[in-house]
Amino acid sequence: MAGIVGYGSYLPRYRIKVEEIAHQWGRDAVAVKRGLMLQEKTVPGMDEDTITISVEAARNALKRAGIPPSEIGALYIGSESHPYAVKPSGTVVAEALGVVPEVHIADFEFACKAGTEAMFVAHALVKADLVKYAMGIGADTSQGAPGDALEFSASAGGSAFIFGKDDIVAEVLNTYSYTTDTPDFWRREGAFYPLHGGRFTGEPAYFKHILGAGTAILEKGGYKASDFAFAVFHMPNGKFPLTAGKKLGFKQEQMEPGWIVPLMGNTYSGSSPTGFSATLDVAKPDDLILLVSFGSGAGSDAFVFRVTDRINEVRDKADKLKDMLEGERFYLDYGEYAKYRGKIIMND
């Protein structure tokens, strides 16, 4: 049996509140907060990007796993904000962690599902005994055009998961992927910001794939929603995951620990992996956890995990997500936010 032997997350400390963005664009903050169920979002510092976020999250995962970094045989980062169009993020991260040179590395992209893709492949390689340990990371400094609805949610952060066969924290019991050609959200080469099909991103995209993958993995494993202690769904806003979860038969209490979007925002490839990380922070041995991601384009990866006794040994070895989310925060006004996100055009 293969599973997660270490997990860790990282969120920048900068935040911007919905009110601040709404004020900038003359929008009604109360209506936005009610409609999207969001309060604030994380903002990357000026020296933070997908690579630095991945390094921080991976270091926390290594602290919990307690394994030598050099034994990691594969490292994958899923993101839609890799700093380079050509040149991998993974090599920088692997070098910083001390994983190089005997390692297979690739950067993944599948909109918001790239993080669980990295996890999916890392798990598969370990299960197939091709490598002893493999790390899958989902991290983003998400883009949303100024004034677009996405600006209220697009945030920064990520999580890393090390897969292995010994000293497992959460076993992978089932996986399932559900994918179609559904162009609901995209960013073309050279474009600063993604475009999206408005309400088309809902029913035919997010819900179809989340529910498709969720329903199938429950059927495949012979599970009922009530068998699970927790469930985590991709969080483009506050409302969608709760609606999807309820349709699959989950209660709000089951989703609560992983439903971190009101304070975190949507960390794109890091969204559902970070919700899962927050859930592991509170899970007990033998708990079953369902994780379903969603990436535009479109597809969902679903996983069923069973938490082991080891969770109690590793949990406190690194910072917990809730502490990052609710700990020391620095609030930015829109001008600072624009500067931090590189939205102010300079000559050079």
Place this chain on the structure above:
Amino acid sequence: MRDIAVVGIGMTKFGELWQQSLRDLFVEAAMKAIDDAGVDHIDSMYVGSMTPGLFVGQEHIGALMADYLGAAPVPAMRVESACSSGGMALRAGFFEVASGYSDIVLVGGVEKMNDGADVTYALATAADQEYEVYQGVTFPGLYALIARAHMHAYGTTHEQLAAVSVKNHKHGMMNPNAQFPREITRDQVLKATVIADPLTILECSPVSDGAACAIIAPIEIAKKLGKPVIKIIGTGAATDTIALHARADITTLNAVKQSAMAAFKMAGKQPKDIDLAEVHDCFSIAEICIIEDLGFTEKGKGGEFTEKGHTGISGQIPVNTSGGLKSKGHPVGATGIAQVVEVTEQLRGTAGKRQVKDAKVALTQNMGGSGASSVVHIFQKEV
């Protein structure tokens, strides 16, 4: 002119219908109408649609729909009059049958608005491009100007405007084809996101996909088909200045008045003879102006009349028993014919929970732009 009846009706559900294309929608509604009529052929067809070219990149939809309906080589053409395209398609078909040229004519309307197009831009092409749209105004903006003027001139309150949406949603809850069949409260309407002050999002009709069709035929044929005979006893259409600012009084929709007068005259009826009406509530204020300009209430009293419940299903003159554009949905080209579907159900006595008791005479009013075109039809159940 020959006497004419509606012999068949059919419509799709209205909503965000991602699984159905423009042609799928029309063919579904057309097949339902043909089945409902029990006819074995049609002689010609008119397809009302505002701007399939901008919404899905498809023009020439008369031929397209005839082809996909399997009706070619019958004559077919598209009728366009912005949001009154459906009503105008009925009027075109009416004259073809009334003249004796054709017997069985399919009149329909269709719009596929949810397919990635810039809907606000596409709809704004129904306003005056040179004098209105160029300045940045959109339809919610134009109707908000009407609302403010009405409030100023007659003391109409925002609560009274909200009563239109509340009432139409209450009706729409009973319509299985409605896009938003849910109850809303006055407070929800007033506190919803403002689109164009004073209008909130719950006072604006939604962006919808859908189609509706009706089959019309001379009364002699209608009598042989075995269903209650619903005669079309009046048709009227009129125009007004396309730009709102060119009107002497923007709280009066003169095209609505003129089209109603023509239809009433032809039918030999008066506003008091009407048992129910389907009107073009594209925005809450539109229904207030329309019920005044149709003569259901005095000018300036539409808000109070609505707030008192006189336009509810059991009120003096039930208006928009289908849920109207607000709750049922507004696939612009289909709306005029969907109104015909509703009044036919009502006059047949098959409107279920929405049924208006003893309905014998009904009116439909369908409008384009900020009221630059309006078309009214009056229907009567043959007893």
